[in-house]
Amino acid sequence: MAPPEKGLTRGATVASRLGRRNVYDGCVNMADVDRDELRVAAERAVLVGVAHSRGYYDEEDPLSELRALAQTAGAEVVGELFQKRGKPDGRTFLGKGKVQELAALIAMNGARLVIFDNELSPSQIGNLEEETSCKIVDRSELILDIFANRAATAQAKLQVEIAQLEYTYPRLRAMWDHLGQVTGGAPVGIGTRGPGEQQLEIDRRLVQNRLTHLKRELEHILERSTREVAQRNQIHFTVGLVGYTNAGKSTLFNRLTAGGAFADPKLFATLSTRIERWDLGGGNAAMLSDTVGFIRNLPHHLVASFRSTLEETISSKLLIIVLDVSDRNAQMQLETVHATLDEIGATTQPRILVLNKIDRLSDRREVEAWLQKHPDALPVSAVSGEGLEKLKPLVMEQFLGGVREVEIALPMGDTREIMFLEKRTQVLDRQYEDSTAVFKVRIGRRQVDQLLAQGGSRLKINGLKPHEALAKYWEDAKVEAVKRVRPHEKHVG
Ligand SMILES: Nc1nc2c(ncn2[C@@H]2O[C@H](COP(=O)(O)OP(=O)(O)OP(=O)(O)O)[C@@H](O)[C@H]2O)c(=O)[nH]1
Numbered sequence: 001m002a003p004p005e006k007g008l009t010r011g012a013t014v015a016s017r018l019g020r021r022n023v024y025d026g027c028v029n030m031a032d033v034d035r036d037e038l039r040v041a042a043e044r045a046v047l048v049g050v051a052h053s054r055g056y057y058d059e060e061d062p063l064s065e066l067r068a069l070a071q072t073a074g075a076e077v078v079g080e081l082f083q084k085r086g087k088p089d090g091r092t093f094l095g096k097g098k099v100q101e102l103a104a105l106i107a108m109n110g111a112r113l114v115i116f117d118n119e120l121s122p123s124q125i126g127n128l129e130e131e132t133s134c135k136i137v138d139r140s141e142l143i144l145d146i147f148a149n150r151a152a153t154a155q156a157k158l159q160v161e162i163a164q165l166e167y168t169y170p171r172l173r174a175m176w177d178h179l180g181q182v183t184g185g186a187p188v189g190i191g192t193r194g195p196g197e198q199q200l201e202i203d204r205r206l207v208q209n210r211l212t213h214l215k216r217e218l219e220h221i222l223e224r225s226t227r228e229v230a231q232r233n234q235i236h237f238t239v240g241l242v243g244y245t246n247a248g249k250s251t252l253f254n255r256l257t258a259g260g261a262f263a264d265p266k267l268f269a270t271l272s273t274r275i276e277r278w279d280l281g282g283g284n285a286a287m288l289s290d291t292v293g294f295i296r297n298l299p300h301h302l303v304a305s306f307r308s309t310l311e312e313t314i315s316s317k318l319l320i321i322v323l324d325v326s327d328r329n330a331q332m333q334l335e336t337v338h339a340t341l342d343e344i345g346a347t348t349q350p351r352i353l354v355l356n357k358i359d360r361l362s363d364r365r366e367v368e369a370w371l372q373k374h375p376d377a378l379p380v381s382a383v384s385g386e387g388l389e390k391l392k393p394l395v396m397e398q399f400l401g402g403v404r405e406v407e408i409a410l411p412m413g414d415t416r417e418i419m420f421l422e423k424r425t426q427v428l429d430r431q432y433e434d435s436t437a438v439f440k441v442r443i444g445r446r447q448v449d450q451l452l453a454q455g456g457s458r459l460k461i462n463g464l465k466p467h468e469a470l471a472k473y474w475e476d477a478k479v480e481a482v483k484r485v486r487p488h489e490k491h492v493g
């Protein structure tokens with residue numbers, strides 16, 4: 001085993017830099033490719049995208065999303081290169097001619113960074129860096145960098161650091177191989193137990209140790225929040241706002257609740273989950289959550305690390321998908337959202353589709369086109385408020401769990417239950433016979449549960465005992481009993 005001091009110069013940097021790919025520290029020959037900082041902030045950057053035969057791309061402006069991501073990260077975009085190619089080049093991802101074109105573009109614009117819209121292999125990054133003498137960052141790294149910059153809570157910081165280290169770990173070998181090549185130093189290739197191999201082991205161990213430590217810390221934080229999420233779901237009707245990044249989730253959240261969520265044109269404005277009470281009217285309320293947005297090709301490790309942040313969403317009883325229909329790529333974004341929800345396991349609850357930002361559409365017929373494809377969707381503007389009045393009834397329908405028109409008979413002395421019917425349900429008719437009150441009402445499954453929870457055991461629904469009536473009329477609207485949200489109650493996650 002190598003003496004610890006020997007490994008610590010480079011190895012310790014790996015761990016101390018929170019997994020950023022900076023094992024190039026101390027590599028004197030790489031002065032022109034400064035990898036000390038992955039951070040792309042304020043760097044002059046060239047964007048590169050390669051569309052493959054199968055992958056999605058925006059035909060009108062293929063680099064628009066990457067541009068927004070790069071700008072969110074703080075980079076200054078000084079050049080762009082886009083290529084359609086059947087298959088990426090194994091060695092440099094781009095073809096030979098394009099690599100030369102890229103090198104020229106970098107030189108001409110004084111760029112210090114190249115950002116790829118694709119995911120590159122570590123060796124492709126190494127080869128490209130050699131040939132362009134410029135730092136290369138791929139899409140996953142860029143997104144990780146944005147998350148690292150944005151993370152504000154202890155939980156989000158831990159999650160990002162874990163994702164970064166997980167990303168770095170399998171790349172350590174390639175980084176050391178690359179280092180060996182460019183320094184022309186001792187061979188560090190596969191199967192060679194040279195100093196590089198020892199170094200690699202030390203690095204791996206350091207990264208592993210740090211990962212174990214971070215995961216333990218995260219678990220500690222999560223223990224409490226997992227309990228809270230479970231409790232909240234038991235007591236309340238929970239609704240999760242989900243959608244592509246920048247769709248307008250936080251803006252909508254602020255409109256519907258007391259607010260306080262950070263809304264911003266930059267991507268990934270929200271990284272943690274926020275929960276507020278949403279008054280649905282008639283004494284009913286839901287707990288609404290706003291969370292991190294989704295994006296196409298979200299780095300795998302990031303999804304895994306943020307699973308806990310998304311737990312609120314996964315377990316909520318209803319999902320509202322917010323879609324920015326003013327975005328050219330809305331269809332792809334909608335597909336990404338559905339796919340991500342399936343991936344994280346949010347598959348059991350109903351999904352309501354909200355077509356947001358209709359105020360930005362120059363041609364309102366576009367709304368009609370969306371409604372043709374998604375007849376149950378709701379066109380709104382979270383900014384102007386247009387269309388939002390229809391959202392509550394939609395949610396109430398789910399909340400109530402199947403509204404039925406029935407006759408409820410109960411003793412006149414059951415004043416609490418009578419008050420409940422009068423206040424919380426739509427009463428169509430009321431008659432009093434002897435000591436019995438008979439109400440013709442429109443009532444949902446959840447309200448029947450609430451009525452029974454109040455003690456209404458003596459009531460009859462269409463002449464049947466409550467449990468018989470529930471089985472007969474609501475068999476397809478099984479919902480868990482949810483206690484009424486007390487108005488003063490307010491949870492902030
Ligand atoms: N014109 C218009 N702009 C909107 C509407 N809804 C949101 N926006 C704007 O879109 C941008 C993004 O809104 P956010 O609410 O931060 O979006 P988000 O979905 O929470 O985004 P992330 O947290 O980054 O995932 C902000 O500049 C909002 O002002 C809308 O209905 N109309």
Ligand SMILES: [Mg+2]
Binds near residue numbers: 249262269
């Ligand atoms: Mg947000």
